[in-house]
Amino acid sequence: MIQRTISNIGRAWKDLTGATRVRLTGSVRPELPEADRKRLARQIDECLLGRGGVVSERARAADLGHTYSGLDVVGRRRFLELLAAEYGVDEKALSDATAAWTALQRSGNGCVGDMLARCQTIQSDMRAVLTPPRVHLLSRFTALPNGVKFLVDMRAELLPLARTDPQLKGLDEDMKRLFASWFDVGFLELRCITWDAPASLLEKLAHYEAVHAIESWSDIKNRLAPDRRCYAFFHPQLPEEPLIYLWVALVKGLSGNVQELLDVSAPTGNPSEADTAIFYSISNAQAGLAGISFGSFLIKRVVEDLMRDFKNLKAFATLSPIPGFTDWLNEQIAEQGEALLRPSELRRFSELSPDPEGLDLLTAIQRQEGLFRKATIQEATRAPLMRMCAQYVTSAKRGQYARDRVAHFHLSNGARIERINWLADTSTNGMRQSLGMMINYLYKSRDIEDNHEAYSADGRIRTSKSVKALLKQGG
Amino acid sequence: MIQRTISNIGRAWKDLTGATRVRLTGSVRPELPEADRKRLARQIDECLLGRGGVVSERARAADLGHTYSGLDVVGRRRFLELLAAEYGVDEKALSDATAAWTALQRSGNGCVGDMLARCQTIQSDMRAVLTPPRVHLLSRFTALPNGVKFLVDMRAELLPLARTDPQLKGLDEDMKRLFASWFDVGFLELRCITWDAPASLLEKLAHYEAVHAIESWSDIKNRLAPDRRCYAFFHPQLPEEPLIYLWVALVKGLSGNVQELLDVSAPTGNPSEADTAIFYSISNAQAGLAGISFGSFLIKRVVEDLMRDFKNLKAFATLSPIPGFTDWLNEQIAEQGEALLRPSELRRFSELSPDPEGLDLLTAIQRQEGLFRKATIQEATRAPLMRMCAQYVTSAKRGQYARDRVAHFHLSNGARIERINWLADTSTNGMRQSLGMMINYLYKSRDIEDNHEAYSADGRIRTSKSVKALLKQGG
Amino acid sequence: MIQRTISNIGRAWKDLTGATRVRLTGSVRPELPEADRKRLARQIDECLLGRGGVVSERARAADLGHTYSGLDVVGRRRFLELLAAEYGVDEKALSDATAAWTALQRSGNGCVGDMLARCQTIQSDMRAVLTPPRVHLLSRFTALPNGVKFLVDMRAELLPLARTDPQLKGLDEDMKRLFASWFDVGFLELRCITWDAPASLLEKLAHYEAVHAIESWSDIKNRLAPDRRCYAFFHPQLPEEPLIYLWVALVKGLSGNVQELLDVSAPTGNPSEADTAIFYSISNAQAGLAGISFGSFLIKRVVEDLMRDFKNLKAFATLSPIPGFTDWLNEQIAEQGEALLRPSELRRFSELSPDPEGLDLLTAIQRQEGLFRKATIQEATRAPLMRMCAQYVTSAKRGQYARDRVAHFHLSNGARIERINWLADTSTNGMRQSLGMMINYLYKSRDIEDNHEAYSADGRIRTSKSVKALLKQGG
Amino acid sequence: MIQRTISNIGRAWKDLTGATRVRLTGSVRPELPEADRKRLARQIDECLLGRGGVVSERARAADLGHTYSGLDVVGRRRFLELLAAEYGVDEKALSDATAAWTALQRSGNGCVGDMLARCQTIQSDMRAVLTPPRVHLLSRFTALPNGVKFLVDMRAELLPLARTDPQLKGLDEDMKRLFASWFDVGFLELRCITWDAPASLLEKLAHYEAVHAIESWSDIKNRLAPDRRCYAFFHPQLPEEPLIYLWVALVKGLSGNVQELLDVSAPTGNPSEADTAIFYSISNAQAGLAGISFGSFLIKRVVEDLMRDFKNLKAFATLSPIPGFTDWLNEQIAEQGEALLRPSELRRFSELSPDPEGLDLLTAIQRQEGLFRKATIQEATRAPLMRMCAQYVTSAKRGQYARDRVAHFHLSNGARIERINWLADTSTNGMRQSLGMMINYLYKSRDIEDNHEAYSADGRIRTSKSVKALLKQGG
Secondary structure (H helix, E strand, C coil), rough: HHHHHHHHHHHHHHHHHCCCCCCCCCCCCCCHHHHHHHHHHHHHHHHHHCCHHHHHHHHHHHHHHHHHHHCCCHHHHHHHHHHHHHHCCCCHHHHHHHHHHHHHHHHHCCCCHHHHHHHHHHCCCCCHCCCCCHHHHHHHHHCCCCCCHHHHHHHHHEEEEEEEECHHHHHHHHHHHHHHHHHCCCEEEEEECCCEEEHHHHHHHHHHHCCCCCHHHHHHHCCCCCCEEEEECCCCCCCCCCCCEEEEEEECCCCCCCHCCCCCCCCCCCCCHCEEEEEEEECCCCHCCCCCHHHHHHHHHHHHHHHCCCCCCEEEEEECCCCCCCHHHHHHHHHHHHHHHHHHHHHHHHHHCCCCCCHHHHHHHHCCHHHHHHHHHHHHHHHHHHHHHHHHHCCCHHEEECHHHHHHHHHHCCCCEEECCCCCCHHHHHHHHHCEEEEEEECHHHHHHHHHHHHHCCCCEEEEEHHHHHHHCCC | HHHHHHHHHHHHHHHHHCCCCCCCCCCCCCCCHHHHHHHHHHHHHHHHCCCCHHHHHHHHHHHHHHHHHCCCCHHHHHHHHHHHHHCCHHHHHHHHHHHHHHHHHCCCCCCCCCCCHHHHHHHHHHHHCCCHHHHHHHHHHHHCCHHHHHHHHHHHHHHHCCCCCHHHHHHHHHHHHHHHCCCCCHHHHEEECCCCCCCHHHHHHHHHHCCCCCHHHHHHHHHHCCEEEEEEEEECCCCCCCCCEEEEEECCCCCCCCCHCCCCCCCCCCHHCCCCCEEEEEECCCCHHCCCCCHHHHHHHHHHHHHHHHCCCCCECCCCCCCCCCHHHHHHHHHHHHCCCCHHHHHHHHCCCCCCCCCHHHHHHHHHHHHHHHHHHEEEEHHHHHHHHHHHHHHHHEEEEEEEEEHHHHHHHCCCEEEEEECCCCCCCHHHHCCCCCCEEEEEEHHHHHHHHHHHHHCCCEECHHHHHHHHHCC | HHHHHHHHHHHHHHHHHHCCCCCCCCCCCCCCCHHHHHHHHHHHHHHHHHHHHHHHHHHHHHHHHHHHHHHHHHHHHHHHHHHHHHHHHHCCHHHHHEEEEEEEEHHCCCCCCCCHHHHHHHHHHHHHHHHCCCHHHHHHHHHHCHHHHHHHHHHHHHHHHCCCCCHHHHHHHHHHHHHHHCCHHHHHHEEEECCCCCCHHHHHHHHCCCCCCEEEEEEEEHHHCCCCCEEECCCCCCCCCCCEEEEEEEECCCCCCCCHHHCCCCCCCCCCHCCCCEEEEEEECCCCCCCCCCCHHHHHHHHHHHHHHHHCCCEECCCCCCCCHHHHHHHHHHHHHHHCHHHHHHHCCCCHHCCCCCCCHHHHHHCCCHHHHHHHHHHHHHHHHHHHHHHHHHCCCEEEEEEEEEHHHHHHHCEEEEEEEEECCCCCHHHHHHCCCCCEEEEEEHHHHHHHHHHHHCCCCCEEEHHHHHCCCCC | CCCHHHHHHHHHHHHHHHHCCCCCCCCCCCCCHHHHHHHHHHHHHHHHCCCCHHHHHHHHHHHHHHHHHHCCHHHHHHHHHHHHHHCCCCCCHHHHHHHHHHHHHHHHCCEEEEEEEEHHHHHHHHHHHEEEEEEHHHHHHHHHHHHHHHHHHHHHHHHHHHCCCCCHHHHHHHHHHHHHHHHHHHHCCEECCCCCEEEEHHHHHHHHHHHHHHHCCCCCCCCHCCCCCCHHHHCCCCCCCCCCCCCCEEEEECCCCCHHHHCCCCCCCHHCCCCEEEEEEEEEECHCCCCCCCHHHHHHHHHHHHHHHHCCEEEEEEEEECCCCHHHHHHHHHHHHHHCCCCHHHHHHHHCCCCCCCCCCHHHHHCHHHHHHCCHHHHHHHHHHHHHHHHHHHCCCCCEEEHHHHHHHHHHHCCCEEEECCCCCCCHHHHHHHCCCEEEEECCCCHHHHHHHHHHHHCCCCHHHHHHHHHCCCC
């Protein structure tokens, strides 16, 4: 991961250093050996001292960024570890502040009357102690051109390391908190991206697309045709970088097949005649903003925008992958065995797979892509698989919430499970993760709030009649 | 103050409510009587609960803003008091968190090894507790059109009340902390304002001008002539509102008279021939951003910009008022009496003012504007007044720093006191506050850092030879 | 006139010469004496030769423009006379071409078969001859920054001279033809001007306003209030210069008083509740574009724009001055004497003006402004004056068209005379030209074409019932 | 050709009709049979009558455009023939005007004194007659959205037909004259196109590229790398359509190989270190603007722009194809036979081509692509082919000018022939047209004017020493 983003940081850096005369305090070797580590610590200390006012501060921050970008993978890890170990919360100072609070609470009747100001002072002190030096250090970068992008890319490098190192985890939390404040949804700008958008931006969309890979320029042009829309959030500090983006198809009726939606040779529809907006892909573009959530807000802003522009739209729904279905299915096979299937289904399975016995057909179709191309196999597995899929999204849980992460995302947003689609994504990936099925989640304005509440509070999941019917078939 | 900004909030409100369907929970009377206070508290509670996701949150925040803007002066104070009293830090929860910290510290060897994660959790808990509900509540407004402007104007109303009420002071600190994060200098946009700028913007500049009042459209056009510049900082969330702005004159040599600079009938100079940039006024436009400091950064960005555009510029200096001089002088008169003056000066004073005795002349010229128009008076007082002025800015202190607030601002930024100007601002205000004198503070790139350090660390003030010479004259 | 625009040309010139290295061929004296005239002719000849391609051509055109702008009033007239006399149509060449045409026509059967190509060649030759050298010369200026503005200002200087000098008239016709092609209505850009428009642009609107003088910045701000609109046409080559602009008030019902419309202290209406758009002023900004007509197209584009933005608008009408009424009235008094009035009116007049006899009251009120302030005078004259006014606009003709130039403009555009308003413009100018009356011309979409045809073809004028009623009262 | 542009017109049309309510006068069949032709003529007549003012005019023009766009290839040809045959110059009226002129000239002393006004009137009449009705008709389209683009595409369809039909040729001339006025170089806007330009625009550049075909998006991205530039002219009426564009490479030293320039995998240079700007391709994008020349002006504007941005640039040169070389060579072979070669060359040729005799080698390598891949063949043919190429560009003439159209273009612009490059374009097309050779034409600021004059006046061609040396080698 670090390897991949090093070049990004290099790029961001070019502009960043272009803006200010960098005064190197003596270069540091790429792998940051122990000896250089001390030199780096002195450089950071000077940066924090803030001698000479805001302009010098900027120059020193740029200098430090330059140092970081000159390091290799090993050196960068050491740099981050230094920040994590030496520039965190001052525990002694925190203990002093908590002691002062405890003393105050014991002495009197709480934060009233004369004690109020004292209370506020102690709280301020605590807040100051809980904002460690590294937070001040990183904040300096906002005033550098591309400085925020630099930090975002730095966190992208930090994240995989922080998973296993609690100290780096602490640094990551600090960065995340900073970003949560800077990237407040109120500061984001919604843009509708068209075929007239900068080629450099479209190239980024293709690069970051996480759901249905963009193959070519015809492909992306097709996704920006008059009956398609792409919406993205931008932040003033990263004007050329999309943060998250959503692809929409304006169609008649619920779409149940993503290959049809993406078919370059399909005719272009008239968007003003469409009655349904299908959200068929949503991608985060900045790895360094992981955990800062924009998706829910983006979907709702896009619904507002579309309702204003297209008076004929009646329904807003997704066409979503089911990333965890196959894994769950295999667990079920292992646990329940033949109990998963009804007797008639089991019989039919056995007829079709003379060699293996009954249930093994499900395992077999996962292994032999060719098998699923047979109409008889499809026909026989359709009913049981759709039923199990309905069970999966409605019953498989992580805590009280849906185990499937895509399901969890849309249910949290207040959508309901509207329809399970058979043979909806026949790409290799689609077959692998969900045996080709996809789900439409429906966003219905007047139900969103209640759905959201029911799900957030108790994990209750709303479904359509057709999904309920699938569930009823179950043994 | 509230009275004045109520209309602003009304205006901001129009757009704010235009953007979202407001669901009023039942209207509240303008003076917010006790009975309605409870209803309001329920409204706030619901807002905080955040039922129904981000769009409902926005609608509820807009609703609450609507309630606030419908209140009168009394009602608004009560609204703010409710926020201050009921939605601050949960003291019990804070005590629990501090207790956990104390226990942890006692039990072991600090935040290492296995305890690290536990330490981080407690710190996170503390941070959460120290971010009280009202902060979450106010943060909701960022997602509303004009929501940030609404909060800034709300703080403008809060500020005068907070001066005498410690609880409101706590609320004010929370808002200031929020604003400090949102209005980070890195997020500001520098614009050079010309006569081609929107009339509505120029009207605002005239309205907010704090140093030399703008009289008419010819006046403002003159301040935007080719040999003049105006620079302002803007924030993406307040695109049409200047935050702070700086007026610059491009001239030959140090300017020593502000009336000449502002003379509408004076010929326009050729800016590319100028060797000196004079900063003759800097004004904050948003009362609600008091305490968030932009001035130092603005001056330095402007210097960068001017250096890039005008290769002939050699010097960057201010022409600044001395707001505290007369007050200080009168204190000196009261304390030191005739010791303030040299014998020869005292004699000359007595000759000029047969009626009063000696030193009283200084008091007299403050009272009788006409007196100062006499050449003999001017000539006799020039040397002693300029000397005392030099003493004032270099020696009169508040703690270790300059007592004069304008001097303190520029010295903190790393400027030095370059020249004291006689008869430099002969407006009523200029005569009243500094007997017509003004000061040039010089910003010299290579000295800024050292000057700033010397002043910040020890209060040492750097001056030019001419100012030193004035001081040496002193008895 | 020349005097006034010289400074404009000077200004335009600054940029123009900034763009290209001017190679002066030897300077020419300001009054362009005979000796220098020959030098100038050589300069023009070189310019026309076009040696060295397009860049050299530009440099030479800039050079020539520089020469022109350095001349005084006398010199400029001589410059224009030189262009008019020496660089017009080559009469000999024209005679040759016409002879060729005549010969061809006599010889055969017209422009068919083999002769077609020959016909076309002769026509091409004629066109070439009829595009004289000065037209090629002036066309060179389009490639200079501000070059088109330079030519427009040059024609503004030429126009008053051309009125009495047939040769200059010929030059003027050439310029007008060039401008008619460049300023084709299809190339104009419509902009809606608001209080957010550049101050420099609003200053121009105030400067060029021809109907109701703009007194102050409050006045212009009031004309740009939310219930007001200003629309202007711009041309890509003069991006900062309005060509023509129209002021609109969005009101309820037909406005009958312009002072009320312009009252700075009147409350601002809600434009979305307005049912009527009143066009109360239209001004040409470029004197040099006289005779190139934009007004009709502007009004129609504005109607389209308003209909799209304000669904409640039912009527589009003007509130227009009647510039020729008083002159016509005095002619009628001289011609018809007491026959102008009914006996009862005559009686009432005599009672009110004991000194003069009867009809003289009409003359008297034109001379003594004070007289009209008397309610009795107003009441007595109202009926006869409104009747005469109706007669004036409907019956006073120039050829078959309305004699009043404002009436002629709106009737040509397809409007009808809707209402005559008493005491509608009580400014000095309003009283002088029309004894305070103004007219509403109504633009009704579905009648415009027929009205236009009826008027264009036969001079038939459409009026409302109320105007017909006024006419019926007539003796 | 018509076939291809029909779809363009269809596209242009969509917007055009979107803007105005089209009132169809009864639809016309696609192939425009004789019966419908009369109906069409009536529609045109009504359009010309201009009843109902400017808005109705627009509607009727849109209607007519709609009719045209609904026709098939045959119908469109008939439409154009109708315009050409029936709406041209009124010959009778022209004869009348010429007769008036002849009479006037005979009667008197020419256009002086009292006769001046009469002369001007007759000239005006002639101009009016020589501006036939179809010109007025076509001019109506400027006021329609996309109307100008519609006409440009219409002319693209007309041009191939006009080559063989003199009447259509007349219509074409009228259109060309209109376009020459509208697309005056002074009205064009120069834009520098980067990788941040709209994808839709880059797609057009790829589509219209006439010199070195653009293969893919990597290819176009490479041509927009930091050491590359693309400049294009746009017109305000066709804001999204490039008219002509020029590709530039910023390199060190003269480039002699176009495949190297276009190599996607080559490293990107630092443009600020480049000393040479190579113009390696220029393409017209609008077939309908044939004969309206922008190229020379574009090159000169680009040179100005580059000189301003890159202070290190010393030379501006092309790397150009030699489209006519092979054709000319074959003519020479046919005419001169072995005399083309020196005896030693002839010997060497015979050795290499045992089968054919001597000179046939040149013919052989044109037929067998593989032959040229042999180093021995390349080595043997290099000297004689480069010599002949030098002879071709300097001596082969069409009239007094260079026969090669690319050479003619650059020599007309004032460039000189700087260098002939061996194996400079080894693409199939490059081998076919010039056996792989290309030419650098040098634009040297201080020589451009003289070179242009020498070539324009007498066809004299300026060359470098190296080209002269090649010529001297010749027998």
